Amino acid sequence: MRHSNKTKKFGREKTQRHALMHSLALNLIVREKIKTTEPKAKALRPFIEKLVTLAKKGDLASRRVVISRLTNRSKEVKKLFEVIAPKYTDKKGGYTRIIKLGARKSDAAPMAVIEFV
Numbered sequence: 212m213r214h215s216n217k218t219k220k221f222g223r224e225k226t227q228r229h230a231l232m233h234s235l236a237l238n239l240i241v242r243e244k245i246k247t248t249e250p251k252a253k254a255l256r257p258f259i260e261k262l263v264t265l266a267k268k269g270d271l272a273s274r275r276v277v278i279s280r281l282t283n284r285s286k287e288v289k290k291l292f293e294v295i296a297p298k299y300t301d302k303k304g305g306y307t308r309i310i311k312l313g314a315r316k317s318d319a320a321p322m323a324v325i326e327f328v
Contacts, residue, residue, distance in 0.1 A: 219254050232258050233282050239307075240287045240295065244326035252309050252325040263306045266296035295327060 221228060235255045238245050247255070262280060265273040269292065278288050299306050305328065312322040 219250055221251070221254075233280075236262065237281060237284055237287050239325060239327075240281075240291050243295075244324060246312070246322060246324050248315075249309070249311060249321040249323040252323040255325060256307050256309065260304060260306050262291065263296055263299060264304070266291045267299060269296070298327075 218228075221231065223231065231251070232255060235245065235247065235251060236259050239255065239259055262277055265277050274288065274292060277291065278285065281288055308326055308328050310324045310326070312324060314320065315322050
């Protein structure tokens, strides 16, 4: 039984799932809008929102935590802290929006766009 196991596995091992989340988060920070499957977008939302909440604090400790979670990508971390996080100083959450697009033609996977509000 899967009691208290809410994590979607996506048919991947733990390290592969973490790499997927890091990659999606980095792409979202760089492009501010990405198109992916709906389950991946739903899994990415809490991951990226926690990073934005940390970036809103702006102190050195939170910067180091974000750097460690984004695998030492200082350029993207700098953009998160200096461009994205200041937009949401008044907001307490809900920094991203998921827009459903319908099924993908090739394999009928449900697609979605995730973007910063």
